[in-house]
Amino acid sequence: MSASPKSVLSLIVLALATIFTVVNGQYSCQTQIVNGKPFPSLIEVTTEELATGLESGQFTSVDLVTAYIARINEVNATLNVVTEINPDALSIAAELDAERANGTVRGPLHGLPILIKGNIGTLDKMNTTAGSFALLGATLPRDSGVAAKLRAAGAIILGKTNLSQWANFRSDNSTNGWSAYGGQTYGAYYYHQDPSGSSSGSGVGTSIGLALAALGTETSGSILSPSEVNNLVGIKPTVGLTSRALVVPISQRQDTVGPMARTVKDAAYLLQAIAGKDPNDNYTSAIPFDTLPDYVGACNFSGLMGKRIGIPRNVIYQEMGDGPVLAAFEAAITVIQKAGATVIDNLNITAYALDQYFNGNASGIVLDADFVSDLPGEYLSKLVTNPNNVHDLEDVRNFTQHFQQEDYPDRDTAVWDQSLALGFNNTDPRFWAAYQINLETAGPQGILGLITNHSLDALILPTDFSPGLPALVGTPAVTVPMGFYPSNTTLTMNMRGDLVETGPNIPFGISFIGTAFSEASLISYAYAFEQRTMVRNQVQPFIVPNTELSNVVGA
Helix, strand or coil: CCCCCCHEEEEEHHHHHHHHHHHHCCCCCEEECCCCCCEECCCCCCHHHHHHHHCCCCCCCHHHHHHHHHHHHHHHHHHHCEEEEEECCCHHHHHHHHHHHHHCCCCCCCCCCEEEEEECCCCCCCCCCCCHHHHCEECCCCHHHHHHHHHHCCEEEEEEEEEHHHHHCCCCCCCCEEEECCCCCCECCCCCCCCCEEEEEEEHHCCCCCCCCEEEECCCCCCCHHHHCCCCCCCCCCCEEEECEEEECCCCCCCEEEEEEECCHHHHHHHHHEEEECCCEEHHHCCCCCCCCCCCCCCCCCCCCCCCCEHHHHCCCCCCCCCHHHHHHHHHEEEHHHHHHCCEEEECCCHHHHHHHHCCCCHHHHHHHHHHHHHHHHHHHHHCCCCCCCHHHHHHHHHHHHHHHHCCCCCCCCHHHHHHCCCCCCCCCHHHHHHHHHHHHHCCCCCHHHHCCCCEEEEEEEECCCCHHHHCCCCEEEEEEEECCCCCCCCEEEECCCCCCEECCEEEEEECCCCCCCCHHHHHHHHHHHHHHHHHCCCCCCCCCCCCCHHHHHC
């Protein structure tokens, strides 16, 4: 009996992973010493460490950009993380260095390089493609709301990261991290690791220090999941806390933009910079405060003391290979209790909510109808130039099906076919009926009902199980590293048989879930957990770039 092609590929991947681990797995997070001065390793450096080095004159923002570009160039041919490097990054860094020299510091992110996902619009020399050639060369009237806030905070937008094309809203048979424009992104913890998505490049790039941190977007899982499998902290903000203006949309009711970083505090610094009201996104008018909470100040070691944390057990279903995740989750519960929290276990969402969540079609109707309306209404109609004349979803589908590099029909357009076949958009009464089911499923009969009825401060779940219900009601979640699959884990491949979904040393996380605009509280709980566990450094990526600041400064 011959082995299947998929099993043969698994054996090849396993062999190559062993080779790559030996060849590329040797690196050090040790501080680099040059002329008696310590330089922190860029795979672990924090916002505060970089700010201190810049302020002391140990290195400049130009040095940082130079080092990060070199790091990108070292690994990008292998991992396909960054689709475009900002050609103005060095000149912007020089301008910010000059500001600092003159005594002007815009804030803690001044002069720090950040990557952003390829669906986040910028008015500069970079493209905003959402991974599609349909948008190549199209231009915008201004920066997206979050890009403008990043620049105002002094951050350097270093480049655009690859993503699951159209934020994973095109195909039923594609792969996480694949786009026509950017190719296939791979995770760095195992050879040909599935990077998850859709914020794939943002996750991988941050995990191996191609920038300080990155922005991702989420409709349902696209920050939380790639943060989890790339050993990161990811904050999925409340819908409306961060602007979605001129971000290629899926659903105005579920889309949000958030940080992906190596530590909770770094993620908090980035959230502090991008959160806030924007007249170009009316959802931000729902922000209930005129002055943002101090998200960085919320990083409190005692953050879990006296809190009531619940576990909605019937949302967790055991899948093959999830044993290590569930065992680590039980250990995490003990950590949370020892940190002073009361854990209320064995809570359940209602039978109605559970049935709708697993078997209902309301969530699909909402996304389909919103996309048909929002893609042209919130993005395509606002383009200044539109070289491929794509003005609605039908145009985009037609382009995709006739442009060879879009890899159709091998990668289908089934999601769009379903959206267009729905026959109505988000102004139809049938849409509103479906949306009300979403709100009921995750609201009174779901996670929000549990929080209210049991006087909880938050819920916790393994991140594998956390994105879906918060997505339906637009509420926040924060994922933190919780553990890694053991070294003897059997490989599990994706449905196309070309990416490793689970395997040795692949990370997984725990999520803290709360009510709308409770990010400061969730950050506090996540930080308290992170500081007691420090899981991130227990396993290192199998491939990392070698360039450090010590190779650049004075060179």
